[in-house]
Amino acid sequence: MLRxxxxxxxxxxxxxxxxxxxxxxxxxxxxVGFKAGRVMFKDILSQSMSGVTASVEGEQGGIxxxxxxxxxxxxxxxxxxxxxxxxxxxxxxxxxxxxxxFFVVSPDGGETQYLTRAGNFDLDxxxxxxxxxxxxxxxxxxxxxxxxxAEVTAFxxxxxxxxxxxxxxxxxxPTGTFIGVAMVANPGGLEKVGGNLYRMTPNANLDGxxxxxxxxxxxxGSGSIISGQLEMSNVDLTNEFTEMIxxxxxxxxxxxxxxxxxxxxxxxxxxxx
Numbered sequence: 332m333l334r335x336x337x338x339x340x341x342x343x344x345x346x347x348x349x350x351x352x353x354x355x356x357x358x359x360x361x362x363v364g365f366k367a368g369r370v371m372f373k374d375i376l377s378q379s380m381s382g383v384t385a386s387v388e389g390e391q392g393g394i395x396x397x398x399x400x401x402x403x404x405x406x407x408x409x410x411x412x413x414x415x416x417x418x419x420x421x422x423x424x425x426x427x428x429x430x431x432x433f434f435v436v437s438p439d440g441g442e443t444q445y446l447t448r449a450g451n452f453d454l455d456x457x458x459x460x461x462x463x464x465x466x467x468x469x470x471x472x473x474x475x476x477x478x479x480x481a482e483v484t485a486f487x488x489x490x491x492x493x494x495x496x497x498x499x500x501x502x503x504x505p506t507g508t509f510i511g512v513a514m515v516a517n518p519g520g521l522e523k524v525g526g527n528l529y530r531m532t533p534n535a536n537l538d539g540x541x542x543x544x545x546x547x548x549x550x551x552g553s554g555s556i557i558s559g560q561l562e563m564s565n566v567d568l569t570n571e572f573t574e575m576i577x578x579x580x581x582x583x584x585x586x587x588x589x590x591x592x593x594x595x596x597x598x599x600x601x602x603x604x
Contacts, residue, residue: 334378334399336592341402342585345372348405349578356566364449364527365564366410367571373406412518415448415565417557423487424460426450427562428546430554432512433529435469435543436462440476444469444541446513448562449527454479460510464526471509474543479506490555492546511543512553 349370359365377398386393417427428434433446445466452468455461460468460477467476471492479486483506485497492510495503515521520534533539547555 333592333595334401336589336596338400338402339585339588339592341375341404342588343582345370345403345405346578346582346585348408350575350582352408353571353575353578356571357568360564360566360568362449362527362564363451363561364415364447365566366412366415366448367564367566369409369411371406371409372403375401375404377401410519410521410523411565413565415563417560418563419560421559423558424452424454425559425561426452426488426510427557427560428512428554429490429557430552432514432546432553435474435511435513435541436466436528437469437476438464438466440467441469441474444474445524445528445530446515446521446541447527447529450556451561458483469511469543471511471543471545472507474511477508477510479508488556488558490547490557492556509545510556512546512548512556513541513543514551514553 352368352370356367359367377400380397380399381394383396384391384394426434427450428448433448434450435444436447437444447462449462452460452462455465458479458481460479462468469475470477477494479494480496483496484499486506487495487497487503488510489495492512494506494508494510496506497503515531515535516537517535520532521529522532524530531539531541544551544553546553
C-alpha cells in the first residue's frame with residue numbers, strides 16, 4: 332500500500348481531534364471559569380530510504396539522508412489558562428480571582444480537594460459557603476469548610492478573601508475567616524474532571540502538593556478576590572471559527588490524499604487487465 336494513504340488517514344484523525352476540541356470550546360463559550368483548549372501536532376517518525384554519507388575533503392562530497400514522512404500525530408492538547416473577562420453580578424458570594432490562583436473546593440470537607448476558577452458560590456441552609464454542586468469552599472486558615480455564625484446577617488468579602496460581618500448598626504467587623512486560594516506552578520498540568528473542576532497532579536505542583544493560602548499575597552503571587560463578579564470563559568469565538576475553517580480544510584485535503592492514492596492503486600490493479 333502507498334505510504335501517502337496512511338499519512339492521509341493520520342491527518343484526518345488529527346484534524347478530527349482538533350475539531351472535537353474546537354467544538355468543546357465553542358460549547359463552553361458562556362461557561363463560568365472555563366479555559367479553552369488547543370491541539371498541537373507533530374510529525375511521525377520518518378522512514379529513511381538512505382543514510383548520510385560524510386564528506387572527505389578533496390575526495391568526496393557529503394550526501395544528505397533521504398527520508399519519507401509517515402504522517403502526523405497529536406503532540407499535545409493544551410489548556411490555555413489565560414484570564415477570562417469579568418461579568419458583574421453584584422452578588423456578594425460571586426467571586427473572581429484577579430490574577431493567579433484557584434479556589435479550593437471539597438465534597439467531603441477537606442479530604443478530597445479540587446481546584447476551580449468558577450466562583451459562583453452561595454450559602455446553604457447551614458450557612459456554609461458552597462459551590463453550585465454543594466462542595467465546600469475551603470478556608471485559608473485550616474483548609475476546612477467556611478461556615479458563618481448565625482448572628483451574621485449581612486457580610487462583604489474583601490480583596491484578601493476575608494469575610495467582613497456587617498451588623499444591624501452598619502458597622503463592619505472582620506470575622507478572621509479567609510477564603511483560600513491555591514497557587515499552581517504549572518496550571519497546564521492540572522487534570523480536568525468536569526464541573527469546572529481540576530485535580531492536582533505531580534506535573535502541576537511538585538509531588539502534587541496542594542497548599543491553601545491567602546489571596547492578594549504578594550509573596551506567593553496570588554491574585555485578589557473581587558466580590559460581586561464572575562470570571563467568564565476565555566474562549567475567543569473569532570479565533571475558534573477561524574481554526575474551525577483551517578481544521579475543515581485540513582481534513583478535506585487529507586481525504587483528497589486518500590482518494591488520489593486510491594486512484595493510483597486502481598491504476599496499478601488495472602495493469603493486469
